[in-house]
Amino acid sequence: MHSQTTTQSEHVNTLHDKANQYLTHSISDYFNNSLRFEQFSLNACNIFLDYSKQNLDENVMQSLLGWADDMQLNTAIKGMFGGERINHTEDRAVLHSILRAPADKQKSVLGEQVANEIAGANQQMKELCQKLHKGEYLGCTGNAITDVVAIGIGGSYYGAKVAQESLKAFHQQSVKVHYLANIDGSAVAEKLALLNPETTLVIIISKTFSTQETLLNAKSARSWLASYLTNYDISDHFVAVSSNITKAIEFGVKETNILPMWDWVGGRFSVWSAVGLPLAIAIGYKNFEQMRAGAFQMDEHFQNAPFAENMPVLMALIGIWNSSFLGYNSLAVLPYDHSLRAFPGYLQQVDMESNGKRINHFGDEIKLTTAPIVFGQEGTNGQHAFMQLMHQSNEIVPADFIVSLTSNSDYHHHHTMLVANCFAQSEALMVGKTLKQAKANLTEQGLSANDVERLAPHKVMPGNSPSNTIVFDHFTPKRLGAFLALYEHKIFVQGVMWGLNSFDQWGVELGKELGTSILAVMGGESNDTLSSSTQNLISKYLDKRQ
Numbered sequence: 001m002h003s004q005t006t007t008q009s010e011h012v013n014t015l016h017d018k019a020n021q022y023l024t025h026s027i028s029d030y031f032n033n034s035l036r037f038e039q040f041s042l043n044a045c046n047i048f049l050d051y052s053k054q055n056l057d058e059n060v061m062q063s064l065l066g067w068a069d070d071m072q073l074n075t076a077i078k079g080m081f082g083g084e085r086i087n088h089t090e091d092r093a094v095l096h097s098i099l100r101a102p103a104d105k106q107k108s109v110l111g112e113q114v115a116n117e118i119a120g121a122n123q124q125m126k127e128l129c130q131k132l133h134k135g136e137y138l139g140c141t142g143n144a145i146t147d148v149v150a151i152g153i154g155g156s157y158y159g160a161k162v163a164q165e166s167l168k169a170f171h172q173q174s175v176k177v178h179y180l181a182n183i184d185g186s187a188v189a190e191k192l193a194l195l196n197p198e199t200t201l202v203i204i205i206s207k208t209f210s211t212q213e214t215l216l217n218a219k220s221a222r223s224w225l226a227s228y229l230t231n232y233d234i235s236d237h238f239v240a241v242s243s244n245i246t247k248a249i250e251f252g253v254k255e256t257n258i259l260p261m262w263d264w265v266g267g268r269f270s271v272w273s274a275v276g277l278p279l280a281i282a283i284g285y286k287n288f289e290q291m292r293a294g295a296f297q298m299d300e301h302f303q304n305a306p307f308a309e310n311m312p313v314l315m316a317l318i319g320i321w322n323s324s325f326l327g328y329n330s331l332a333v334l335p336y337d338h339s340l341r342a343f344p345g346y347l348q349q350v351d352m353e354s355n356g357k358r359i360n361h362f363g364d365e366i367k368l369t370t371a372p373i374v375f376g377q378e379g380t381n382g383q384h385a386f387m388q389l390m391h392q393s394n395e396i397v398p399a400d401f402i403v404s405l406t407s408n409s410d411y412h413h414h415h416t417m418l419v420a421n422c423f424a425q426s427e428a429l430m431v432g433k434t435l436k437q438a439k440a441n442l443t444e445q446g447l448s449a450n451d452v453e454r455l456a457p458h459k460v461m462p463g464n465s466p467s468n469t470i471v472f473d474h475f476t477p478k479r480l481g482a483f484l485a486l487y488e489h490k491i492f493v494q495g496v497m498w499g500l501n502s503f504d505q506w507g508v509e510l511g512k513e514l515g516t517s518i519l520a521v522m523g524g525e526s527n528d529t530l531s532s533s534t535q536n537l538i539s540k541y542l543d544k545r546q
């Protein structure tokens with residue numbers, strides 16, 4: 001399916017030529033066209049995207065869309081949804097989206113047997129949720145489970161965590177769901193101190209059941225349970241979600257308490273599978289299904305809308321224009337919504353673990369800058385931190401402003417101020433402030449001519465920073481599903497355009513391997529392949545180890 005490399009398209013050369021010219025183009029000037037906002041915005045699945053503050057016009061869009069055709073984006077989309085093994089370095093299909101599709105679609109793509117497995121896993125999730133909510137899931141001392149600790153990391157954690165925070169209004173009161181991802185013992189101690197072992201259920205989520213952090217956290221949770229519940233069979237306090245059933249059983253999880261995962265669901269896209277179990281417990285299985293339905297709606301839009309009106313495709317092309325052509329290598333993700341505060345972290349994994357690569361499908365170096373460095377924080381906190389750099393450094397940082405039009409709280413006047421700040425930031429980043437304006441402001445404030453000259457350069461803001469504004473009414477499970485799928489598909493399209501495999505993560509794997517070797521050295525093994533820096537740091541640690 002990989003017929004050509006990124007740079008073989010003539011549109012790429014055209015885009016490079018255009019970039020030089022657009023770099024000095026004022027974004028504000030696009031608004032001389034009174035229809036700019038109407039022409040550069042769109043609605044899909046109850047999500048509104050305003051991209052009129054991007055540094056591009058119809059001309060650039062046409063070249064980007066032409067390049068998408070050259071890269072056979074349409075075929076690639078069909079390939080992913082049709083179950084082709086597009087993750088070719090691991091020889092796997094990429095089918096997280098099928099988990100949110102109707103059963104007949106699941107059957108036609110995966111066959112009857114796997115479709116039945118999916119239905120079985122859903123049923124298992126549903127029953128577990130209901131049992132917990134009704135207070136019918138009992139711990140070994142006969143008390144009903146009141147707290148769930150989900151232990152997992154990366155994709156086996158972030159999706160559920162971010163969605164749970166976003167959907168606070170839908171939380172079920174009967175069971176509290178907590179998460180444990182970090183390997184740091186302080187995180188474990190903090191979490192377990194809140195819980196009563198008699199009424200706690202531990203859900204171990206690990207596709208491989210071999211991730212160091214998850215296994216160590218799970219073992220510590222098991223010791224904690226065992227130390228309190230001596231003389232009891234604690235196996236009912238464990239549920240696992242994994243594709244490695246053998247290892248989960250070896251750990252001590254009953255086979256009937258294991259929910260499956262499949263190799264065609266990548267970790268960072270796995271919230272739609274049983275990995276979403278803690279989320280389903282937190283918001284109720286019906287709401288979890290609604291979230292899948294929202295994602296399915298976005299899947300349909302993505303597969304059917306013409307590219308010029310296709311939200312994930314447009315967001316992907318805009319991002320590529322910014323990073324690969326204009327040379328803006330970062331992306332600030334700025335949710336002006338407290339419930340989305342974990343979203344920048346989640347997106348860091350989904351985006352950077354997917355497209356943070358430089359080798360194309362043919363094993364050659366990609367001649368374009370690929371994934372941006374994604375960072376961000378909820379507004380307005382970010383304004384009092386890194387946004388100074390966005391206004392006045394010599395970096396241009398494109399941004400995605402994400403804002404809910406309605407408030408999640410009764411403090412409506414807070415919400416008005418929050419939204420005003422969001423709109424003010426995107427405007428200020430685009431418009432900036434010239435030296436002339438800075439001087440005029442200072443003169444108006446009554447400063448002496450000398451002080452005006454001295455201070456004015458410090459008040460100049462170059463402006464011309466591009467941004468998207470993504471707007472929605474407050475989150476429902478359905479809308480959140482569509483929103484998460486929007487970013488998933490954006491990232492997929494970017495991978496196709498750059499000609500890379502978005503679905504492996506060999507860089508992360510190297511870290512895991514070295515982590516294991518260094519742990520062995522700390523346990524007494526010798527390893528002369530390590531640098532003297534690392535050897536000495538290990539010695540320093542061993543000298544202090546308690």
Ligand SMILES: O=P(O)(O)OC[C@H]1O[C@](O)(CO)[C@@H](O)[C@@H]1O
Nearest residue numbers: 154155156206207208211267508
């Ligand atoms: O579910 P597992 O196998 O524990 O892996 C956890 C995470 O580790 C990674 O492999 C690397 O971060 C992710 O892709 C995955 O989500």
